[in-house]
Amino acid sequence: MKHDAFDVVVIGGGHAGAEAAHAAARAGAITALVTMRKDTIGVMSCNPAIGGLGKGHLVREIDAMGGIMGLAADMSGIQFRLLNRRKGPAVRGPRTQSDRALYKAAIQFFLAAQEGLTVIEGEVADLVLADGRIAGVELSDGAIIPAGSVVLTTGTFLNGVIHIGDQKTAGGRMGDRPSVRLADRLRALDLPLGRLKTGTPPRLRASSIAWEKLEMQQADDEPALFSFLSDRPHVRQIACGITYTNQQTHDIINDNLSRSAMYGGHIEGIGPRYCPSIEDKVVRFADKASHQIFLEPEGLDCDTVYPNGISTSLPEDVQRSYVHSIVGLEKAEILQPGYAIEYDFVDPQNLDPSLQLRAIPGLFLAGQINGTTGYEEAAAQGLMAGLNAALRARNSRSVILSRAQAYIGVMIDDLVTRGVAEPYRMFTSRAEYRLSLRADNADQRLTEMAGALGLITQERQQRFAVKMDDLALGRGFLEASLFTPREAAEAGIAISQDGQRRSGMDLLAFPDVDLAHMDVLIPAFSQCTPATREQLATEALYKTYVARQQRDVSAMLRDEAQQIPSHIDYSDIGGLSNELKGKLQRVRPVTVAQAARIDGMTPAALALILSRIRQDERRSA
Template sequence: MKQKYEFDVLVIGGGHAGIEAAHAAAKMGSKTLLITLHLDTIGMMSCNPSIGGIGKGHIVYEISALGGLMPKLCTQTYLQARMLNTRKGPAVQGLRLQIDKYAYNRLSKQMLEQLQNLSLRMGMVEEILLDKNKKVCGVRLRDGTIYRAQTVVITTGTFLRGQIHIGMANYQAGRQGEEASVHLSSWLQQVGIKIGRLKTGTPPRLLRSSIDFSKLTYQEPDELSYLFEFSPHKVINTHPCYIAYTNQKTHEIIRKNRHLSALFNGSITSIGPRYCPSIEDKINRFPDKGKHHIFVEPESASSEEIYPNGLSTSLPYEVQLKYIRSIKGFENAIITRSGYAVEYDFVYPQQLSPTLELKEIEGLFLAGQINGTTGYEEAAGQGLVAGINAHLKHANKEPFILDRTESYIGIMIDDLISLGVDEPYRMFTSRAEYRLTLRQDNAFSRLMPKGYKLGLIDNHLYEVFCKDQKKIGQTFVQLRATCSKKELLELFAESTYDKEQIFKRTGKVLSSRVLRTIQAEIIYEPYLKREERDIKRVKQYKMLSLSQTLNYFGMSGLSCELQEKLMRYKPANIAQAALIPGMTPAAISLLIFKIQERIRHTL
C-alpha cells in the first residue's frame, strides 16, 4: 500500500509557468509541492535564451509588480540589455534581456529550494485524482506514489505527447533528450477535455570558436539604469550580440531540400507560431526576399554555444550544416546541437475560467503552453495567476481576476478563454485596446497594490513604492505650476528630456523610470483621458446585449471590414464584440450608441 502525502497545492511541471505558480502559492502560505520530470531542468530555456521584448516585456513588468520571480531571476542572470522600439513612444517600447540560460536554470532551482512552504519532487504524473463530485483530490505518479491536494496546477509545456522531428526522423520527447508525458494527456481526453496539437521549433546551436565574428554586424546594447524589477539597477552589458544574414545561396539550398523538412514532407500536421516561423517556412512564404536577419546570441557565460535566432528548422542535420555554412561568418561553423521541431498536445483554452481553472473540473488549473500560448513570458504570467488562484481556492477566498483594461496578463487570459487559439498565441502591444494606459513604466502603479494585498509584495518594498508614487504626484503638481502645456511638451519632447531643467523646476533628483512615467503622462495626456472615458464606457456597457438577428451591414460609421466581422462572429454582447480582431474603442463606442438608439426607439 503506497503512502499518501498531503499538500494544499500541487504544481506539475518546472518550466516558467510552474515556477511562478509554485512560488506564488507557497509565498501566499499554501503548503505546495512542485513535481517535475527532472529537477536539474527547472527554469530551462528550451529555445531562445532571452526574456522580454515588445508586449512580452510588459508582461514581465506586470509579473514584477505582482511579486513574481522571473524579474528577480533576470536581474541576476542577464548578459545584455536592450530597449526595443525606441523610435516610437514609451507605450510600445519593450525591454529585452539576453539571459545566461544555465545561470537562470540553476538560480531558479536554488530560489525554489530555499522558499518556505515549497517542496520539490522528481517524478512523472500520470493521473489527476478526482472525487465522486469530479473535484480534484490529488495526483498519482508513475511509481504509484499518491499526493493529495484540493488544487492542482498543470504546466507541462511541450511535454504532453511531445514528438520531435528532424528531417524524416521523429521520436517521442518533450524536449531533446527528455521523455514525453503520454498518460497525462490520455487522462485529460478520458475525462472529456478537448485537446488539440500545436508545433514549435528551435534552431541548431553553433560553437562560438567556429564563427568569424569580424564578418558579422555588432549589435549595440543600451545603457540603462533599470531592468524589470522596481529597484534601480545599473546595467552592465557583458556579452555582445551580432547580426548575420542569409543569402540567395542559403535560400537555394533550403529550396532544394525543402521536401526533407518535417514541415513539408507530411510528418508535421499541426500549426506553429505565425511570428516565429522556421527558416524553410520563411523561404517558402517570402520567395522574393533576398535575405533574412539572424541574431547571433550567446547562450551562457559558462558555455561556448551560440544561438542563431531566426534559423529554427526541422531539416536533416546534413542540410542544416550545409545552409549554415553558406552564411557569411558561418563558413566554418560547427553545429553542437541540431535544430528540431516539436509537436505537442494543448487544451483548448475556452474550457477555462478567468482564474485559469477548468470549468468542468473543480480545483484543476492550467498555465503556459498547455493553454495554447508560446513564450516564457506568456507562460510565467499565466503561472502566476494560476498559482495565486490555486492558493485562494484552497483558502476559500475570492478569486484573483485581472481585467483586460488593467493589464497585458488580463488581455492574454481574456483572449485565450474568449477567442481560443488556432495557432500558438504570442503577446503584442497591438492586442491591447488601451495601450497608452498599459505601459511598462506604470506597471507598478497599476498592479503593485494588488500584489501587496495578495501578500506577494513585502512591506519594505511597498513603502518605497508609495514614496515613489507620492514623489511622482508632487512632481506633476510642481511642473504644472511652473510650466505651460507647451513648455511641458518641449521639456519632454521625443524620447529625451533635460534632467537639469527638470531638477531646476522641481528640486528633485528623479530616477529614469520615474522620468519616463512623467514623460508618458504628459505627452499622452489628452489621449489618456480619452482612453479612461472609453474604459469606463466599456465597463459600464460590456454586458449590453446584442441581438443575434441584428443586421450590421449598412450601419453608418462602421467600416465594411467590421460590419462583415460582426455579421460573421455574431457577438452576444459588447464585451464579446470588443474582442473581435480589428475592433477599435471608437467602433465600440459607436456600437453602444447605435444599440442605445435602437432601444430608445422601441420604448
C-alpha cells in the same frame, strides 16, 4: 506511498510552473511543485532571452506582483537592450540575453528559498478526481498527492513529438521524455485538445564561428532592467553577432524542401506565423534575397551559440550544409540539430478567466498547454493560475486582471474569449489601452493590489512607497503653478502667445518641450530622481490620449460589472444566429464585456443576451 496533502500542486517546472508554484506559496498556500527532473527546473528550452516587445511588459507585470522571472532575468542578463528606444515610451520593451545556467540557477534559488514550497521529483501519471472536482495527482509509482487545487503546466511535453527531417521521436524537449500517460488521461477526460508546433535552430559551437567577419550588436550603455527591485546588471555584458542567409543558403533549402518534416507532410500541428522556420521564410517570402540571423551566446562561459532566425525541421545533413553556406559559419560545428516539436494543447476557451478548467473545478492550466508560446506568456499565466489556485484552496474570490489594467489581463482574456488558431504571442498592438499599460508603470498598476493579496515582500512595499512619494512630489511641482506663454517663452519654450496659462504638465505634453525646460521653469523639479522625471514626462506626453480612452475604459468596466449567470441557456435565446450560439456555449463568457469581445458578436446579439439576463432576474425575483 501517500504524500502529505497540499493546498496547491503544480505539475511542471518550466516558466509557467515555477512562477505558479512561487505565486501560490507567496499567497500562503502549502504548495508542491512536481517535476520529472529537479535539475531541469527553470530551463530555457528555446532561445536564451527574456523580454521583448509586449513580452517585456509581461515580465514587468509579473515582477510588479512579486514574481521571480524579472529578478532571474536581471541576475542572468548578459545583454540588456531596450527595444524601440527611439519610439514612444509606451511601446518600449526591455529585453535581455540570459546566461542559461545563471537563469536556471536563479529560478531554482528562488523556489528553494520560498517558504511553504516543496519540490517533488516524479512523473504525474494521473489526476485524482472526487465528485468531478480535483482532489490530487497520482505519480507513475502509484503514490498519491492529495491537493485542493492543481495547476497543470505541461509545456511541449503533452504527447510531444520531435521531428528532424523524416525522423520522428517521442520527447518533450531534446533529451527529455514526453508525458504520454497524462496526455492519454486528458484525452479520456474528453477535453478538446488540439495540436501545435514550434521549432528551434541547430545549436552551434561558439569557438567554431568566425566572429571577426561579423557585424556585432552591443548591449545598451544604460541597461533597462526588468525588476523594480534591480538597479544594475549582475554580470558582465556581451555582444551578439549578426549574419545573413544568402542565395546559396536558399538554394540548398529549396533543393531539400521535401526532406523537411514540415514540407514532407510529417507535421499536422499549426506553427506560429511570427516565428517561421527558415524553410517557411524561403518559401513564403521567395522574393527576399536574405534573412537576418542573430548569433546569441547562450552564456558567459559557455561554448554554445543560439542562431536566432534559422529554426528548422530539415535533416541534419541539410542543416549542416545550409549553416556552412552562411558568412561566418563556414566551419561552424553543430552541437545539437534543430528540430520541430509537436505537442497537445487544450482549447483555452474551456477555461474561465481565472484559468480554471470549467469542466474540472480546481484544475488550472497555464503556459503552452493553453496554446501560447514564449517564456513570458507562460510565466504570466503561471502567476495568475498559481495565485487563483491558492485563492480557491482557501475559498477566496479569484483575481482577474482587466484589459485596462495589464497585458496579463489582455492575454488571458484573448485566450479564454477568442481561443487560439496558432501559438499565441503577446504584442503591444493586442492591448487597446497600451498608452496607459506601460512597462514603466506596471508597479503603479499592480503592486498595491498584489500587496493586499500578500504577494510581495516588505522590501518591495518600501521601494514602491518611495517611488510613489517621489512621483507625487514631482507631479506636485509640475501642477502647482500655471505659466503664461510669455513665462514659458522666457524658459526657452516656443509656444503660441495665446494668453492661455499652462501647468508644467501641460507644457511637457508639447512635442518640443523637454525636462531641461522644466528645470528652468520650475527649479525645484530637479530634486526628483531621473526615473521619476522621465516617468512624469511620459505621463504628460500621453495625458490627453489616456483621458480620451478613459471613456472607453469606463464603458468597458461597466459591461465588465454586468455578470452573465453561468446557467444561461443560449440555445434558447431566439434571434441569435446558430454560429453565435455555438461560440457563446463554448466560451461561456462571465461578463457582458467578455461576450462583446467574442469574434463576430454584434450589438444586437448583446442586446438579446442582456434582455435574457433581465428576464431571468425578474423571473427569479
